Amino acid sequence: MEEDNFKWVFTGVYGPVVDDERPIFWEELCYVQGLWSFPWCLGGDLNSVRSSSERSTGGRSLEMDQFSDFINEYLLVDLPIEGATYTWSNGRDPITLSRLDKILISGDWEDKFPDVVQAMLERVTSDHVHLVLDCGGLCSQTFPFRFENMWLRSDDFQGKVSSWWEGVTSLEIDRLEEARRDMESLHSRRASCRAVFAEIASMEEISWQQKSRALWLKEGDRNTKFFHQLANAHRRSNHIGRIRVDGEELWREEEVHNGVASFYQKLYTESLVWRPKLDGLHFEAISELDKDRIENPFTEEEVLKALSSCNGDKALGPDGFTMRFLMES
Template identity: 25%
Template structure:
């Protein structure tokens, strides 16, 4: 976790750090702007607790600055340290992994010329230390104009920062929890910006593509803590995938011929029986509809038969289309490193590592699924348990049956019929496709 604390030792801030540490089970803490060079172990023990810990500190220059890293020796084993006025590099090995991890805690200066010098030093550190790299902290710069609100955007600083990220071959996970990480009260209102972030090397991103970067609530601070979690969440079984390496396996062709052909023949028989049965039922209901209105059950059967027939026709149409991916499956990909990088990037951006439920970060899959289910269930819940009656003395009025139909609640059959009649284009907006 990374946090710009803006003054270490204040009781309120110590309590905030303690709450964040225990709530999120933090094992490595990167702090910027300690403003102190004489931090006793007793102050650290106030929020870290009785468990063991190690620390490394960079003293502030004058009244401001100061960097500190604290970690659990049971999760991270230090091997070397490099100290700079604007960053603190701690290299070591994570528990359960043989890869060397270089964690760089950064507090960038304000002046553009000093930032330029810092990017050059960080690039040299990254190139000179093999292994996985994590850059985190307060960079005092944004990458895009939309990362600032009611504050001045400096294109030159952003361009130099983006060039550093490109040359260092770093990646950034999508920030969850909030859009900005820094809030300050100005003469023209509140100013927001995203100057706190976590950057990782491509090897780290490929190793943990489903890692999550979460912005926690700032509490009484003006910086949001940034939390990086690399645990793998199990949301259930994933769809079956076909891998190119299977084409080189022995007996693969025989398995395809025996299993898939048998499955295809069985599917054709079942599909043919379903089609014949659906057509017969649909013809019977079409004959009945000429004499009387269908009941809700009969109308549902009619729509279900039409859906089955449309699905069968769509599958046949798809079978006639050229298989665009067949060539890739047969010949492979010439740039597998780039391909896997894009796959991991999509997996990282599309994943749901967790949600804020009642202002508490929750990553347990069962609770996340329940929260999503409850959210969409509430969207379709009836707001008014009893609708008001309209009393009007008009000469011309609707029949009681028609009036009851207009004020009655929508049934599941009506909703299903409306959705199915949309065809292949669901939920059309004002620009209806022609």
């Protein structure tokens, strides 16, 4: 298929229901995948599950390991289904549910459509749900400011920060906003800095590592593509495409936003006016020495030790400035 001169391949499959035929099925798919080098999208009724959570009856089986080995070998992305856990029902009592239907995509297919979301359509007569890929499924929203640690690698960054903050008072909000805009503009300079591509690539890796939250990998491992895919997975995991409020399913973006806001407004709105009283209760008290220790001001060494132990990719508050910015600026 061709979309904006982007060529990719779709393979529709129906997996075997007999256990002995499944290894042959995975082997045949491996052969089919080797026929081209284009991005790959694979979907259909595979008649297999990857884990016990994809089957209402639970339990482990060899087919799960074979299925997972196939996905891992070809670095396929198993997209979660928005609004559903299972895709098939036996329609009998006792009811059995499984996720037999899947759409799998390759990493380069995801690179082309990073906002892809897998959703389901209503089941009418079939015992399977219908799956659909929405390539613009993630909401296009305005994200709050987040400091990018790669900006610390920019020339004379600390000098710029010093000039921005020199003489700043609590009333000079405009100066702070100007500093933010200047830092954000550093991001757009990557495309024009071809002469220092290696440095830019390193900065990009730091950025995607921060977004991916992969704390167990170190900078310099050259895993930018992995960080990118992991960040996309986090976006899909955090994405709320539809919710059920008072028995009604909401899926339009504005309805979902209003439904979430209404839920938390009710959750944090107090209706009770009664308060328990503590009169007459005896509580153990700390000694005067411990009281003085608690009230002692923190030393500079204690503050520095606490800051150094924090993760450099995380921000302390909604202003978006990370711990690495505070430590190095």
